[in-house]
Amino acid sequence: MKIATWNVNSLKVRLPHVLDWLAANQPDVLCLQELKLEDAAFPAAELEAAGYQAAFSGQKTYNGVAVLARTPITDVSRDIPGFEDPQKRLIAATVAGVRVVCGYFPNGQQVGSEKFEYKLRWLLALTEWLRGELAKHERLVLTGDFNIAPEDRDAHPDWKDDIHVSPPERAAFAALTELGLVDAFRLFPQPDKTFSWWDYRMGAFRRNFGLRIDHILLSPALREACTACTIDTAPRKLERPSDHAPVVAELKL
DNA sequence: ATGGCGCATGGAATGCGA
Numbered sequence: 628m629k630i631a632t633w634n635v636n637s638l639k640v641r642l643p644h645v646l647d648w649l650a651a652n653q654p655d656v657l658c659l660q661e662l663k664l665e666d667a668a669f670p671a672a673e674l675e676a677a678g679y680q681a682a683f684s685g686q687k688t689y690n691g692v693a694v695l696a697r698t699p700i701t702d703v704s705r706d707i708p709g710f711e712d713p714q715k716r717l718i719a720a721t722v723a724g725v726r727v728v729c730g731y732f733p734n735g736q737q738v739g740s741e742k743f744e745y746k747l748r749w750l751l752a753l754t755e756w757l758r759g760e761l762a763k764h765e766r767l768v769l770t771g772d773f774n775i776a777p778e779d780r781d782a783h784p785d786w787k788d789d790i791h792v793s794p795p796e797r798a799a800f801a802a803l804t805e806l807g808l809v810d811a812f813r814l815f816p817q818p819d820k821t822f823s824w825w826d827y828r829m830g831a832f833r834r835n836f837g838l839r840i841d842h843i844l845l846s847p848a849l850r851e852a853c854t855a856c857t858i859d860t861a862p863r864k865l866e867r868p869s870d871h872a873p874v875v876a877e878l879k880l
Numbered sequence: 881a882t883g884g885c886g887c888a889t890g891g892a893a894t895g896c897g898a
Contacts, residue, residue: 637886
């Protein structure tokens with residue numbers, strides 16, 4: 628199984644890039660974040676014509692997540708159960724015996740802000756819910772835009788802001804790994820300064836001034852099956868790109 | 881320098897992302 632995650636920053640604008648990328652890379656599963664559209668506007672027909680079924684959870688203007696797959700998608704669940712939240716940031720579904728959890732984690736804006744507190748509450752609720760999910764599903768993937776660079780090497784050395792790299796955020800990420808989940812990217816040797824997001828401004832991509840904040844985390848059974856994990860920077864070089872690049876993992880199931 | 885760029889809303893200017 629080839630599984631990927633991509634924050635597309637508006638599926639309406641990025642649909643041509645997504646269709647091109649699907650055709651070129653043929654993933655079995657693609658998780659999307661920041662759809663920025665209501666469910667009625669989801670381009671299900673275009674994706675189906677490309678060979679992909681979809682489960683999605685969207686809203687106007689902000690957020691929105693989807694799971695695309697070439698094989699049937701079952702047992703779809705939306706939001707974090709028990710966590711009251713109007714923001715559409717989580718969807719879970721089963722594809723070919725793998726439980727796929729796709730999340731658009733809160734940004735946090737600034738350490739100590741109200742949005743930062745929301746980010747930490749969201750992460751805590753996710754972690755507690757995942758504890759039960761991992762007990763139910765041996766093969767589980769937690770993927771999406773985490774908005775956390777887990778280690779210093781996951782942020783450009785000149786990143787001076789605290790957000791995305793602060794101790795509370797990294798502790799929340801560590802709590803996910805303490806459930807038994809492992810960062811697929813770090814199972815393999817990787818080039819230094821490999822990132823998944825670059826600001827649109829300041830020529831950030833050209834200067835590789837980025838962060839690695841998009842992740843694929845694997846349950847222990849899937850860790851054994853993982854043979855590769857890479858970040859594809861090609862779509863970031865296109866006209867009108869998303870500010871995020873896709874992350875791809877290969878699982879030998 | 882808190883801006884830059886890009887997207888959404890709404891039909892100009894503002895909020896937000898990371």
